[in-house]
Amino acid sequence: MIGAALLCSLACALPQEGLSPARFARKLSRLSPRPELRPDPTNAMADNERAARFGRALFFDPRLSRDESFSCATCHDPALAFTDGRSLAEGRVKLARNSPTLLNVGRRRWLFWDGRADSLWAQARHPLESPIEMDGDRLALARLIASDAGYRVQYEALFGPAPQLTDSARFPAHAKPMPEDKDDPRHLAWERMKDDDRALADAVLVNVSKSLAAYQRRLKTGESKFDEFASAYLAGDVSGGGHLSAEARRGLELFFSKGQCTLCHMGPELTDEEFHHLAVPPLNEELPIDQGRHLGAILVKRDSFNASGEHSDQREGEAADFVQLLISDADQFGEMRTPSLRNVADTAPYMHQGQFKTLEEVVHFYSTLEGAQRTGHHQELTLTPAEFTPKEEKDLVSFLRSLSAPLTDPSWARAPKPESEPLDAPR
Numbered sequence: 139m140i141g142a143a144l145l146c147s148l149a150c151a152l153p154q155e156g157l158s159p160a161r162f163a164r165k166l167s168r169l170s171p172r173p174e175l176r177p178d179p180t181n182a183m184a185d186n187e188r189a190a191r192f193g194r195a196l197f198f199d200p201r202l203s204r205d206e207s208f209s210c211a212t213c214h215d216p217a218l219a220f221t222d223g224r225s226l227a228e229g230r231v232k233l234a235r236n237s238p239t240l241l242n243v244g245r246r247r248w249l250f251w252d253g254r255a256d257s258l259w260a261q262a263r264h265p266l267e268s269p270i271e272m273d274g275d276r277l278a279l280a281r282l283i284a285s286d287a288g289y290r291v292q293y294e295a296l297f298g299p300a301p302q303l304t305d306s307a308r309f310p311a312h313a314k315p316m317p318e319d320k321d322d323p324r325h326l327a328w329e330r331m332k333d334d335d336r337a338l339a340d341a342v343l344v345n346v347s348k349s350l351a352a353y354q355r356r357l358k359t360g361e362s363k364f365d366e367f368a369s370a371y372l373a374g375d376v377s378g379g380g381h382l383s384a385e386a387r388r389g390l391e392l393f394f395s396k397g398q399c400t401l402c403h404m405g406p407e408l409t410d411e412e413f414h415h416l417a418v419p420p421l422n423e424e425l426p427i428d429q430g431r432h433l434g435a436i437l438v439k440r441d442s443f444n445a446s447g448e449h450s451d452q453r454e455g456e457a458a459d460f461v462q463l464l465i466s467d468a469d470q471f472g473e474m475r476t477p478s479l480r481n482v483a484d485t486a487p488y489m490h491q492g493q494f495k496t497l498e499e500v501v502h503f504y505s506t507l508e509g510a511q512r513t514g515h516h517q518e519l520t521l522t523p524a525e526f527t528p529k530e531e532k533d534l535v536s537f538l539r540s541l542s543a544p545l546t547d548p549s550w551a552r553a554p555k556p557e558s559e560p561l562d563a564p565r
């Protein structure tokens with residue numbers, strides 16, 4: 139076995155199988171360090187500290203839901219890395235998708251598994267008004283803002299006078315557009331409202347959404363072990379400062395080479411922000427077939443709350459171009475957004491239906507593609523079984539665990555003190 143030993147003494151000196159040190163460094167530098175959070179010119183309040191505090195109060199407030207049964211934090215619990223820890227979210231009924239983490243969510247280009255919202259602020263309206271989630275409505279929301287003294291002060295400091303809703307002939311207690319249930323009294327009430335009055339309610343919904351977005355943009359994580367490794371390695375220390383275990387480092391090498399993971403999990407958030415069909419076996423047979431990006435692309439394009447719509451603070455810009463130039467075609471059927479792998483060890487279960495309970499299960503799936511649902515001609519051909527050995531699967535999981543880091547400012551994970559914490563109180 140002298141030959142094998144000799145081979146190893148050569149191969150094992152390389153930073154990773156098949157990749158030269160220069161290519162390894164190049165690939166590494168695409169993942170770390172992370173750039174600053176991009177501004178969001180479609181939301182004039184995106185980086186406003188007061189709006190973020192107002193948004194935080196709203197995020198934890200169950201009064202935003204129909205019968206005070208849900209706040210955003212019910213399904214995005216700070217103690218569970220802003221997830222609910224379930225395979226499928228539980229709203230007023232069981233939902234068909236997994237609740238994603240909100241850590242680093244300000245960095246996403248598209249929101250939701252199917253990307254049917256193109257900004258954080260456009261996203262917030264969905265759970266707020268969805269009949270199977272919080273089931274709130276924009277009239278009730280506007281009344282809450284106007285009647286809660288603390289909210290009113292905070293709102294008016296940011297957006298100017300809150301609308302007067304005292305005339306109940308013009309402003310019903312509850313109203314929202316419900317195209318999926320046109321007989322609902324709230325839809326009928328909305329239909330009866332005058333355009334100008336609807337615009338007043340829309341403005342409150344949009345301003346609340348922009349504040350919720352300002353809050354969620356603060357949920358940023360800092361440097362992980364992986365970033366510390368990359369920083370040392372790229373500064374010339376081939377040991378990477380010892381920040382990764384030997385296992386995790388082999389896992390990183392597999393991530394780049396045999397696993398081909400960076401075909402999709404590329405860039406500083408370890409996602410291409412695009413959509414792919416992995417054909418992961420469904421959680422159970424009762425769930426409806428998920429159209430994924432095919433429907434998501436149609437919905438975001440026609441959404442009047444998108445970056446090119448009347449509520450956007452920059453109707454002509456990069457984000458507006460992105461959504462206007464979007465196409466939807468049959469090949470996108472079943473495609474899901476590539477999730478970021480930042481903090482992935484903290485956000486089980488995994489995939490859009492929470493099909494996998496552990497990272498071990500996810501990596502084993504990529505290894506074998508066992509149970510993959512071949513759906514005919516829409517099937518993307520990117521994935522072939524990676525055929526990892528059991529040891530390689532463990533190495534990859536170790537690497538994935540090195541991507542976790544705490545919030546840069548953990549005080550944002552805390553619910554504000556009851557009622558109306560002054561905007562300039564210390565967090």
Ligand code: HEC
Pocket residue numbers: 197208209210211212213214227228229230233235236237238239240243246248249250251252258261262265266270271272350354
């Ligand atoms: C009943 C549980 C539930 C509640 C309540 C809820 N969410 Fe979610 N949230 C989900 C689920 C499930 C998804 C994924 C849905 C999909 O992709 O279709 C999601 C997706 C998101 C996303 C997109 C994340 C990403 O990476 O694309 C954001 C942002 C978000 N929610 C914020 C909020 C805010 C803000 C509120 C309160 C206004 C809220 N959620 C209330 C369950 C919930």
Ligand code: HEC
Pocket residue numbers: 393397398399400401402403413414415416417418474475476477478479482485487488489490491497500501504520521524534538
């Ligand atoms: C063809 C693009 C592509 C490739 C290649 C790829 N992924 Fe993924 N990955 C995705 C998509 C898309 C999802 C979500 C799929 C779904 O929910 O149905 C995903 C989900 C995941 C998840 C679950 C994350 C979560 O929050 O639910 C992990 C972990 C993961 N991938 C790791 C890897 C690893 C490790 C490799 C290499 C062995 C890899 N991926 C290769 C596109 C890809």
